Amino acid sequence: MQKKICLITGANSGIGKASAVQIAEKGFHVIIACRNPSKGQKALQEIRHKSKSDSIELMHVDMSLQSSVKDLAMNINEKYGVLDVIIQNAAIFDITQKEIAYTEEKIESIWATNHLGPVLLTELLLSALKRSPQGRIITIASKGLVAMPFLQVNLQDPEFQARTFNVTKAYYQSKMAQLMYTYWLSEQLKGTKVTANCIRVPSVKVDLNKYPDLSKIAKSLYSLKMKFALSPEDMGRTYAALAASEEVGEITGKYFDEHSSLVKSSKYSIDFNNIERVMDLTMGYIKQRA
Numbered sequence: 001m002q003k004k005i006c007l008i009t010g011a012n013s014g015i016g017k018a019s020a021v022q023i024a025e026k027g028f029h030v031i032i033a034c035r036n037p038s039k040g041q042k043a044l045q046e047i048r049h050k051s052k053s054d055s056i057e058l059m060h061v062d063m064s065l066q067s068s069v070k071d072l073a074m075n076i077n078e079k080y081g082v083l084d085v086i087i088q089n090a091a092i093f094d095i096t097q098k099e100i101a102y103t104e105e106k107i108e109s110i111w112a113t114n115h116l117g118p119v120l121l122t123e124l125l126l127s128a129l130k131r132s133p134q135g136r137i138i139t140i141a142s143k144g145l146v147a148m149p150f151l152q153v154n155l156q157d158p159e160f161q162a163r164t165f166n167v168t169k170a171y172y173q174s175k176m177a178q179l180m181y182t183y184w185l186s187e188q189l190k191g192t193k194v195t196a197n198c199i200r201v202p203s204v205k206v207d208l209n210k211y212p213d214l215s216k217i218a219k220s221l222y223s224l225k226m227k228f229a230l231s232p233e234d235m236g237r238t239y240a241a242l243a244a245s246e247e248v249g250e251i252t253g254k255y256f257d258e259h260s261s262l263v264k265s266s267k268y269s270i271d272f273n274n275i276e277r278v279m280d281l282t283m284g285y286i287k288q289r290a
């Protein structure tokens with residue numbers, strides 16, 4: 001296959017879907033990896049129609065399960081053996097979640113889906129990315145981290161075993177870990193042509209129907225917030241620029257905002273002692289199940 005290949009996780013809705021259209025329009029073969037087959041099929045047809053490209057493919061993954069992540073990586077490695085771009089877009093943040101939830105593999109679900117799954121998928125596809133003339137790894141964090149300058153990954157209790165579960169804390173902890181992973185990875189990849197960068201997503205419109213348990217008042221507040229939020233298509237342009245633009249081809253280990261401008265992250269997140277600790281913790285989970 002002549003086209004460059006871009007894998008986007010969680011591309012059946014929102015920014016992932018919008019960016020899949022734009023990246024396909026740039027001439028890539030786009031693999032959308034989704035957990036729900038019927039939503040995935042629907043998105044596949046829509047992305048093909050909007051991008052006027054047939055070079056879109058649906059693969060299955062449940063990012064919360066390491067077994068499923070391994071199957072996806074195996075499919076891509078066997079079918080293509082090379083990968084040009086991976087966008088680690090899939091994530092969960094159910095604002096109505098009150099109780100801790102666990103995956104079938106018995107890991108707290110936000111930590112498993114938003115951090116461990118993306119790390120494992122990238123690790124298993126590294127050889128394929130290295131076979132690309134210029135592989136790119138793009139991870140996704142959140143602008144909300146700006147409001148939490150002292151947030152740390154809780155090394156003793158990332159899964160909220162000994163502290164009260166809080167969905168916002170769990171979500172931002174997972175996004176902090178993704179950012180620190182990106183910094184770590186760019187160091188590991190020095191001397192290769194593979195880059196690793198992270199995008200900070202600000203408030204972007206989401207389908208509030210995803211949260212049927214949202215109270216009336218919360219729904220009104222979120223609806224108001226959505227009025228000022230970016231569209232998934234606007235945010236998709238940043239994903240597409242980082243995936244395809246020649247200008248960023250040699251940039252690695254950086255944090256980008258929605259305008260594709262470089263931004264800084266907290267002191268804690270850039271300290272390599274902290275990064276090593278977070279990665280020791282992360283790799284402990286992954287090696288245990290490899």
Ligand SMILES: NC(=O)c1ccc[n+]([C@@H]2O[C@H](COP(=O)([O-])OP(=O)(O)OC[C@H]3O[C@@H](n4cnc5c(N)ncnc54)[C@H](OP(=O)(O)O)[C@@H]3O)[C@@H](O)[C@H]2O)c1
Pocket residue numbers: 009010011012013014015016033034035036039061062063064065088089090091092093113140141142143144201202203204205206207232
């Ligand atoms: N929207 C914002 O304001 C905002 C702000 C900061 C950061 N972000 C980040 O931006 C990225 C995209 O979010 P979005 O706004 O486009 O939200 P979204 O529409 O909810 O997209 C999230 C996608 O992830 C998928 N997903 C969730 N769990 C999965 C799993 N276990 N396996 C496979 N796929 C899974 C979802 O699939 P289903 O449809 O099956 O659930 C969905 O397609 C996320 O990383 C998010 O954290 C968004």
